[in-house]
Amino acid sequence: xxxxxxxxxxxxxxxxxxxxxxxxxxxxxxxxxxxxxxxxxxxxxxxxxxxxxxxxxxxxxxxxxxxxxxxxxxxxxxxxxxxxxxxxxxxxxxxxxxxxxxxxxxxxxxxxxxxxxxxxxxxxxxxxxxxxxxxxxxxxxxxxxxxxxxxxxxxxxxxxxxxxxxxxxxxxxxxx
Amino acid sequence: xxxxxxxxxxxxxxxxxxxxxxxxxxxxxxxxxxxxxxxxxxxxxxxxxxxxxxxxxxxxxxxxxxxxxxxxxxxxxxxxxxxxxxxxxxxxxxxxxxxxxxxxxxxx
Amino acid sequence: xxxxxxxxxxxxxxxxxxxxxxxxxxxxxxxxxxxxxxxxxxxxxxxxxxxxxxxxxxxxxxxxxxxxxxxxxxxxxxxxxxxxxxxxxxxxxxxxxxxxxxxxxxxxxxxxxxxxxxxxxxxxxxxxxxxxxxxxxxxxxxxxxxxxxxxxxx
Numbered sequence: 001x002x003x004x005x006x007x008x009x010x011x012x013x014x015x016x017x018x019x020x021x022x023x024x025x026x027x028x029x030x031x032x033x034x035x036x037x038x039x040x041x042x043x044x045x046x047x048x049x050x051x052x053x054x055x056x057x058x059x060x061x062x063x064x065x066x067x068x069x070x071x072x073x074x075x076x077x078x079x080x081x082x083x084x085x086x087x088x089x090x091x092x093x094x095x096x097x098x099x100x101x102x103x104x105x106x107x108x109x110x111x112x113x114x115x116x117x118x119x120x121x122x123x124x125x126x127x128x129x130x131x132x133x134x135x136x137x138x139x140x141x142x143x144x145x146x147x148x149x150x151x152x153x154x155x156x157x158x159x160x161x162x163x164x165x166x167x168x169x170x171x172x173x174x175x176x
Numbered sequence: 177x178x179x180x181x182x183x184x185x186x187x188x189x190x191x192x193x194x195x196x197x198x199x200x201x202x203x204x205x206x207x208x209x210x211x212x213x214x215x216x217x218x219x220x221x222x223x224x225x226x227x228x229x230x231x232x233x234x235x236x237x238x239x240x241x242x243x244x245x246x247x248x249x250x251x252x253x254x255x256x257x258x259x260x261x262x263x264x265x266x267x268x269x270x271x272x273x274x275x276x277x278x279x280x281x282x283x284x
Numbered sequence: 285x286x287x288x289x290x291x292x293x294x295x296x297x298x299x300x301x302x303x304x305x306x307x308x309x310x311x312x313x314x315x316x317x318x319x320x321x322x323x324x325x326x327x328x329x330x331x332x333x334x335x336x337x338x339x340x341x342x343x344x345x346x347x348x349x350x351x352x353x354x355x356x357x358x359x360x361x362x363x364x365x366x367x368x369x370x371x372x373x374x375x376x377x378x379x380x381x382x383x384x385x386x387x388x389x390x391x392x393x394x395x396x397x398x399x400x401x402x403x404x405x406x407x408x409x410x411x412x413x414x415x416x417x418x419x420x421x422x423x424x425x426x427x428x429x430x431x432x433x434x435x436x437x438x
Contacts, residue, residue: 119360119396120395120396121359121360121396123359124359124395124396125395128395128396133395135393135394135395136393136395137388137392137393137394137399138209138393141209143209144203144206144209144211144212144213145200145203145204145209147200147203147212147213147214148200149198149200149213149215149216149217149232160204162209163204163205163207164207164393185417186413186414186415186416186417187417207390208389208390208392240387241383241386241412241413242383242386242387242389242400242410242412243383243386243387243388243389243392244383244412244414245383245389245390245414246413246414247414265413265416265417265419265420266412266413266420267411267420267423267424267427268379268409268410268411268412268420268423268424268427269409269410269412270408270409270410271410272380272386272387272400272402272407272410274410275386275387275410275412
């Protein structure tokens with residue numbers, strides 16, 4: 001991840017950890033001073049059938065921050081919770097569970113059925129940040145870019161997908 | 177009015193209709209799908225030319241200002257500079273439908 | 285339902301957030317800044333540029349209560365702006381300030397964002413922009429005040 005700050009390019013490498021080592025490695029990092037968790041979220045990678053779960057933590061004795069990442073397979077979307085390492089992880093893990101459907105083993109609240117629906121309303125789609133979940137308005141709204149004044153150009157032009165959409169959103173049938 | 181700000185600073189986008197060739201680039205690049213173009217082609221034989229050629233005739237060009245995010249991508253992609261930033265912000269309207277501006281409004 | 289911070293809202297009647305147009309001292313508009321996202325910064329910009337001035341509680345001129353909704357309205361917050369509107373005294377008007385309040389704006393396709401505040405409360409004026417500039421806020425307040433002049437003076 002590259003961040004441009006005041007014209008100085010700061011490259012922040014992600015330190016990749018195996019799923020088995022996730023909790024222990026972060027507990028170790030916490031002991032070494034990376035105590036302030038400010039980001040924990042996921043990236044859906046449907047082509048690879050996996051998620052990247054990424055975490056960013058800061059030190060309080062300096063201005064340094066660091067990223068950690070772990071690959072979580074989609075067929076077994078489960079990862080050890082970090083709630084006993086970072087208290088703030090409780091919120092982030094609930095949000096990541098709600099948006100991506102990843103289960104965090106040991107996050108008690110995340111598994112409490114009465115504590116579901118942290119951010120989403122009842123009408124919201126399930127796991128809306130998974131890429132197969134369509135942005136409803138982009139499917140229901142006819143794309144103005146489909147129009148073409150020149151019929152010859154329109155015939156020769158390869159059918160272009162509307163920006164901000166994925167082909168599977170337009171597939172009919174009962175697939176998700 | 178505040179004078180000391182850049183012209184791109186969320187004023188409005190103007191259309192020069194004679195310069196528009198209905199190429200659809202702005203329509204297809206707009207992230208919020210707020211531009212619509214309706215046009216047709218006509219066969220025109222310029223004086224002295226042997227064969228007629230097709231020209232696009234612009235029938236409608238609308239921007240929905242209720243959706244526009246003022247990103248300026250349409251201005252950037254237009255190959256003929258038919259779209260350009262202009263400084264005066266658009267005023268308020270009483271109905272959401274009135275936020276959709278046509279050729280005349282956009283050319284003013 | 286998520287409650288809006290009540291003390292901030294109540295301060296409308298306490299005078300802390302009552303504003304009138306600097307250019308039109310005769311019109312007393314109680315403009316309530318219901319800022320939900322970044323457009324709210326433009327309301328603040330209008331204040332710092334002196335386009336809006338605080339009014340005194342003792343000011344006898346009748347009032348138009350104006351709810352200026354700026355920023356992105358999520359479905360979760362819809363009951364809250366509805367409650368804010370219901371608590372607004374008559375005569376009253378609501379302004380949709382910025383693209384999100386008109387249509388959802390850049391988030392028109394989102395699973396969590398309402399496609400405009402007019403699905404929830406009646407809107408008297410829509411101000412386009414992402415965000416609109418402070419002058420557009422002033423112009424819209426003026427147009428609302430002029431439209432409601434009879435109500436204010438009766």
